[in-house]
Amino acid sequence: MSELDLSEFEDESWMFEDGLGTLGDEHFMRRALELAKQAAVQDEVPVGAIVVHENKIIATAYNQREQLADPTAHAEMIAITQAASHLGSWRLLDCTLFVTLEPCPMCAGAILQSRIPRVVYGAVDSKAGAVVSLYQLLSDVRLNHRCEVIGGVLAGQCGQVLTEFFERKRKLGKK
C-alpha cells in the first residue's frame, strides 16, 4: 500500500469519530442548546449555533427564518456573519463552530467559505445533513477546504428539542 493510501484512510477515520468531543465541546454545545430552546420559544425550528475563538464565544445565534422571513437565516449563517464581523475578517481562523444539528448544504457551504477549521455538531440530520448524511461536503477532497468534524455531542438533547417542537406543532395543527 502506498503512503497516499494510508493518509486517505486517516482522513476517513476522524470523520466518523462521533461523540468523541472533549468536555469543553460539551460545555459549548450546552450554550448552543440554550439558544436552540430560545428559538423554540419564538416558534422557530430550534437550532442553535455559537462560534468560539481562543476559548471565547464571539457569536451566538439561533434559527430566525420565520422572524426575518429569510431562507438563509439558519443559526450557522447568522453565527458565521457575526463572527466575521467580530474578527474583522471573512476568514474564521482558529475558530470552532458549534451547532445543535448537522449543517445543511447551504451552511456547509458557508463553513467552507469562511475556512472554519473545526465544526462540532449535535444531532444528525438524516433528511438534509451535508456533513455525513446526504453529502460529506466538509471532507470532500475536491474542494479547497476541509475541516475537523466532531459529531454527536449532546446529540440526544439536541435532537429532543427538535422532536418536541415538531410534536407540539403537529398537535396544534390537529386542533
Ligand SMILES: [Zn+2]
Ligand atoms: Zn443550514
